[in-house]
Amino acid sequence: xxxxxxxxxxxxxxxxxxxxxxxxxxxxxxxxxxxxxxxxxxxxxxxxxxxxxxxxxxxxxxxxxxxxxxxxxxxxxxxxxxxxxxxxxxxxxxxxxxxxxxxxxxxxxxxxxxxxxxxxxxxxxxxxxxxxxxxxxxxxxxx
Ligand SMILES: [Zn+2]
Numbered sequence: 109x110x111x112x113x114x115x116x117x118x119x120x121x122x123x124x125x126x127x128x129x130x131x132x133x134x135x136x137x138x139x140x141x142x143x144x145x146x147x148x149x150x151x152x153x154x155x156x157x158x159x160x161x162x163x164x165x166x167x168x169x170x171x172x173x174x175x176x177x178x179x180x181x182x183x184x185x186x187x188x189x190x191x192x193x194x195x196x197x198x199x200x201x202x203x204x205x206x207x208x209x210x211x212x213x214x215x216x217x218x219x220x221x222x223x224x225x226x227x228x229x230x231x232x233x234x235x236x237x238x239x240x241x242x243x244x245x246x247x248x249x250x251x
Contacts, residue, residue: 149173150192156200166206168195179209183216 113121145151151173160166168174174192181188190210198204212220 145173146175148192149175150196152196153200157206158199158203160206163207168199169206174199177209179211181213181216182211183220184213186213186216188213 152168152171154169157169174195176192177190177195179188179190180186188210194210198208199206
């Protein structure tokens with residue numbers, strides 16, 4: 109004979125099954141305790157970074173914030189600080205490569221920019237001169 113169960117009995121069984129299931133499920137991994145971000149740092153927004161996949165995560169992504177970085181200018185040797193806010197701008201707004209860091213002080217950066225512009229201009233002028241010379245050398249049709 110088939111035993112029919114009351115709704116109350118069924119509910120009790122369902123509750124018991126759920127409780128058992130809860131016990132079987134592994135405890136949720138403890139959330140890593142986010143240390144408060146130190147003063148003078150800037151938070152990292154990983155979604156804003158230029159895509160990077162082959163070299164792992166840069167330190168600031170693992171840490172979760174940018175912090176002021178001291179550096180020495182490669183041109184004049186001056187000591188400088190690449191601030192957290194400027195790093196955030198470089199990586200997230202200018203989309204600089206996540207593995208690049210500050211190399212030059214502000215003055216040398218300005219000088220370098222001028223040097224590059226001059227080099228580019230010289231290159232362009234050289235190309236134009238070459239093209240003009242090529243046209244002059246072209247045989248004239250029944251001159
Ligand atoms: Zn410098």
